[in-house]
Amino acid sequence: MNTPSYTKTSYLFDGITSSVVSEEAMRSIRSFIATENLYLSATREIATKFENLNNDLKYSSERNPIHQIQTRVKTPMSIFKKLERRGFELTSESARKNLTDIAGVRVICSYLNDIYLISDMLLSQTDITLVRTSDYIKNPKPNGYRSLHHIVTVPVFLSKSVETVHVEIQIRTIAMDFWATLEHQLSYKLADRETMSIAxxxxxxxxxxADIDMRMQNLYNIINPPSNP
Structure with missing residues (x-):
């Protein structure tokens, strides 16, 4: 999970100066680069928290509940399209105010119970504020999608300020991630041709x-029974 020294947006605007575009456009470009860097920093903050929890559990419980951590920040085009669909102003300030999923962190766990274990540990941290939760494991989406979603805020410490940033967190098992990845590919390719039978x-x-996830959890519980208090 290596983060490049430059953002995707800053790379696109390398070499552009006020002699090439207007000063107003330059301010907009600088603002968007700063916003993207802010959200990249927020994903690093959350990812580091999960890595620390995983490492601690390795020594305290002799296991790593987290299989993988993925991070992403929406592209400028994706942000613009979402703002436009919702009728909001197309600026970085509007994006920060109106969108809560610009920064995303996906945590892939080995077992079903690990999802709630890791979730509870993160949310108990004093600098994390829970905005809302959508539990698509207990209440799957109509298409069968399962995952635990949180929108949280986390402070990002900059050189001259502390900014509170929204991050979308998805926590799921390896099996859930396998299904979600392939379902996304199938739905994208089928588009209007999708039939009720395929759905x-x-x-x-x-x-x-989901049944396999539960069976694997039960097997884990048999092999690793909880210790008596």
């Missing part, structure tokens, strides 16, 4: 995978 098959696969 039902995709949902049936999600239910079978």
């Amino acid at each position: 039902n098959n995709i949902k049936a696969c999600a239910e079978e995978i």
Whole structure:
């Protein structure tokens, strides 16, 4: 999970100066680069918290509940399109005010119970503020999608200020991630050609995978029974 020394946006604008574009455009460019860097910093803050929890559990419980951590920041085009769809002003300030999913962190766990273990540990930290939760594991989406979603805020310490930034967190098992990745590819390719039969098959696969998740959790519990207090 290496972060480059430059952002995607700053790379696109390398070499552009006020002699090439207007000063107003330059201010807008600088503002968006600063915003992107802010959200990149927020994903690093959250990812580091998860890494620390995973490392601590390695020594305290002799296991690593987290299989993988992924981070992303929406591209400028994706942000503009979402602002436009919702009728908001197309500025970095508007994006910060109106969008809560610009920064995203996905945590992939080995077992079902690990999702809630890691979630509770993160949310108990004093600098994390929970905005809202969507539990698509207990209440799957109609297409069968399962994952635990949180919108949180985290402070990002900059050179001259502390900014509070929204981050979307998704926590799921390896099996859930496998299904979600392939479902996204299938839905994208099928688009308008998708039939009820295909949709039902995709949902049936999600239910079978959920059953496997539960069976694997039960097997883990048999092999690793909880210790008596």
